[in-house]
Amino acid sequence: MNQRHEHAMYDVDPLHHHPPQADLEDTRLTHHQVMQMAVAELLIEKNIVSADELRAQIDFMDTITPARGAALVARAWIDAGFKDRLVADSKAAAAEIGLDIGPIPILVMENTAKIHNLIVCTLCSCYPRFLLGIPPDWYKSRSYRRRAINEPRKVLAEFGTEIGHEVELRVHDSTADMRYMVLPMRPEGTGAMDEAALAELVTRDCMVGVALPRP
Amino acid sequence: MSNRFAIGDSVRVRTAFPAGHCRTPFYCRGKTGTVTRYCGDFRNPEELAYGVYDGARSAVYRVRFAQTDLWPDYDGPAHDKCDIEIYEHWLVGEDA
Numbered sequence: 001m002n003q004r005h006e007h008a009m010y011d012v013d014p015l016h017h018h019p020p021q022a023d024l025e026d027t028r029l030t031h032h033q034v035m036q037m038a039v040a041e042l043l044i045e046k047n048i049v050s051a052d053e054l055r056a057q058i059d060f061m062d063t064i065t066p067a068r069g070a071a072l073v074a075r076a077w078i079d080a081g082f083k084d085r086l087v088a089d090s091k092a093a094a095a096e097i098g099l100d101i102g103p104i105p106i107l108v109m110e111n112t113a114k115i116h117n118l119i120v121c122t123l124c125s126c127y128p129r130f131l132l133g134i135p136p137d138w139y140k141s142r143s144y145r146r147r148a149i150n151e152p153r154k155v156l157a158e159f160g161t162e163i164g165h166e167v168e169l170r171v172h173d174s175t176a177d178m179r180y181m182v183l184p185m186r187p188e189g190t191g192a193m194d195e196a197a198l199a200e201l202v203t204r205d206c207m208v209g210v211a212l213p214r215p
Numbered sequence: 216m217s218n219r220f221a222i223g224d225s226v227r228v229r230t231a232f233p234a235g236h237c238r239t240p241f242y243c244r245g246k247t248g249t250v251t252r253y254c255g256d257f258r259n260p261e262e263l264a265y266g267v268y269d270g271a272r273s274a275v276y277r278v279r280f281a282q283t284d285l286w287p288d289y290d291g292p293a294h295d296k297c298d299i300e301i302y303e304h305w306l307v308g309e310d311a
Contacts, residue, residue, distance in 0.1 A: 105254070105255070122240055122242075123238060123240060149242070149297065150242075150282075150285070150286045150289065151289075151290070151291075152291070152295075153290075153291045153295075165291070165292045168292075168294045168295060168296060169282075169295045169296075170295070170296045170298060171282075171295075171297045171298070172297075173240060173297060173298070173299045175238050175239070175240060175299055175300045175301070176238050176254075176257065176260070176275055176301075176302065177254060177255070177257045177275055177300065178254055178275075178277075178300055
């Protein structure tokens, strides 16, 4: 297709080239995208799931946001008993505030003055999707997965997070059947804030361990 | 099912390189760490990956390693750690 056309009113060079913006279908599908589409079609054809059920599940997954994790953190900050129960059994504790965090066990790793926790999945990109939603692209990148495990302090510094050498940095490689969430420390100067305001301080990055909540 | 390892046990990851899918990172093979948690019994991903969905369940542990043991050129403090989930058949006991 010829992309040349004229802007007679204001172009010095009226015959110039615009690169076309690719439509979704113009990018090449990867092997795994083709396989995923084929499996989805087969599941529907064989009446294992319906198209509506598949759509509804995608729709549901898109409703999960880091706000769910932030609600757990904020409650833990104001209620020490809840914090202990959250660390011991996150599914039961989440149910107390009406949250279903899904079928895969999520271990809550508590930051303290002496320990900072960081989550990575070096083998693929396991992430607590039922709690925090879809992972950010950097979490899935080979660069993060390779470097978070063997030079985590440099990676944290690139996120703007400096962890003092007096603090033990504990990296959790999510290799198998557990998923992980970091329970950050409550920032100083937040004594007057209520639970809802505290939850606003807790971002996704804080719960992966690459950032600290700021008041 | 009784577990072969208890919290606090010193364990070494087998130095093995089986063909096919497994969930034991290369960087911890042959390394020694400490069991910090028993996670429960789970099916073996080395079988699940090939369609064996009814295989025996195996204990999964969290094992803590010193970063300086995993990476010879680690440039952080000696107290930094790495925790990894490992299936029981990948672990052998180390005499303390």
